[in-house]
Ligand SMILES: O=P(O)(O)OC[C@H]1O[C@H](O[C@H]2O[C@H](CO)[C@@H](O)[C@H](O)[C@H]2O)[C@H](O)[C@@H](O)[C@@H]1O
């Protein structure tokens with residue numbers, strides 16, 4: 293999408309875009325410096341990993357926070373992406389980001405693994421900051437633009453945007469789980485949050501179960517009708533809006549990861565990594581943000597017991613644990629770091645031998661190239677999250693293993709486990725089961741490893757991040773491409789056609805007027821499509837026909853055409 297210059301806009305935001313992504317975090321965090329010397333580093337986490345390739349392909353604007361409090365930045369371009377920073381004050385950082393987002397919503401949505409804190413002043417900051425994001429997005433969105441809002445930090449933005457800019461097409465994607473109603477209903481602001489989300493045209497989740505939990509919460513709290521993935525939501529004008537809530541499992545740029553893994557530099561680095569670990573028979577690897585949802589303690593406990601019971605030895609197997617720093621001012625995260633570092637010390641003290649560490653603990657964030665080398669060096673990848681929206685690390689490991697080798701041990705409580713069924717699936721709460729699965733992974737015969745890895749790779753390559761974003765945007769726009777960017781040639785052709793004295797407009801229904809949905813009986817035309825049909829039908833010499841492979845009754849049922857002439 294080409295940016296357009298809007299002469300009436302605010303001078304700082306003098307460019308508007310046909311596609312705008314809004315997320316709490318920008319792809320880069322401010323590191324230091326000023327003016328031309330300003331330094332940025334890649335932001336942590338899977339959301340940025342997934343959205344970066346989408347943004348490069350779309351020439352849109354990315355609205356988000358620059359990772360530092362009390363600093364304002366003008367919009368700028370970074371590595372081919374237009375960046376529109378939203379400022380946060382130190383108080384807002386504490387109350388909106390560390391507080392409401394990461395100490396209320398995060399633990400609540402991850403099945404209360406840690407107890408969520410509820411504070412009214414955090415909620416007030418959440419509302420205030422959501423409004424700022426919505427206002428910024430509204431300023432840079434061109435007329436009729438697609439605005440794609442990301443994640444739990446910004447759940448009120450869809451409704452705020454719909455109220456200020458009803459012309460926009462609004463999508464929302466939730467990167468973390470959506471909990472069962474029994475848990476969600478603890479939230480004192482449960483109605484406001486759902487109402488905020490229902491401002492979107494399409495609400496995406498990682499797993500079908502998340503979308504189901506959301507629809508149930510809508511029914512329980514608002515009594516709105518839901519038909520499969522389509523929710524009937526009253527609009528401001530009394531008309532029914534049809535909102536789609538369904539799963540779109542996120543992924544990675546699998547080809548780019550494989551390409552990186554195939555480079556001689558990465559392969560050389562993988563060999564160096566193994567050598568530096570004392571060339572054990574088996575390298576096990578964990579890569580996680582240092583977060584209590586990731587099950588790092590469970591995996592270390594299981595590994596420690598295997599060493600204690602001599603089912604494994606440090607000469608045979610070593611564990612490399614990358615724990616990248618995350619949310620370090622939130623108390624639960626500080627405590628977790630202390631606990632993990634204590635465990636690492638004990639484990640090494642009890643079991644390591646000279647030149648043979650039991651566990652190599654790395655409290656750093658690494659660039660993608662080093663990640664690919666670690667994946668290639670690892671015989672067994674341990675993903676033992678207690679709850680995880682998706683877990684892109686699991687997919688990156690698979691994408692890197694072009695040699696069809698390596699074993700993925702994967703928690704059933706990750707979104708990735710819905711797709712990656714050929715992994716060794718585990719319940720990380722069951723320490724005995726986890727120990728057995730680790731031993732099974734370490735001893736898995738090469739043929740079995742190759743068979744499983746081939747199947748896993750097929751899955752990750754099939755559903756890569758391009759496929760994820762295309763499927764979401766197709767559902768959102770109903771036509772498979774972003775509207776608003778109608779070419780002059782098409783506009784001209786439509787104007788010429790409109791001058792024809794008697795006109796027949798024949799329209800496909802599924803995938804054109806109505807987003808594709810899981811169950812055909814749930815398909816409904818988008819509000820804009822219905823309004824356009826109604827306007828055309830009012831013209832004396834224009835006939836509107838729906839063309840469909842459906843039976844006539846089924847078409848009548850789902851399309852409910854506005855007049856008998858149709
Ligand atoms: O921005 P932070 O607070 O530093 O946290 C980093 C990101 O963590 C979360 O990632 C999620 O998105 C991934 C991609 O969809 C998914 O695989 C993972 O399971 C999620 O936990 C968070 O949702 C992001 O908003 C953060 O930026």
Ligand SMILES: O=c1ccn([C@@H]2O[C@H](COP(=O)(O)OP(=O)(O)O)[C@@H](O)[C@H]2O)c(=O)[nH]1
Pocket residue numbers: 336337338339341579580581614616656657658659660663682683684685686688
């Ligand atoms: O040192 C690190 C650790 C992690 N990552 C990246 O961070 C993302 C983590 O995403 P995931 O979905 O697994 O979990 P999240 O951190 O988003 O909860 C993946 O793309 C990793 O490659 C990274 O680049 N360097």
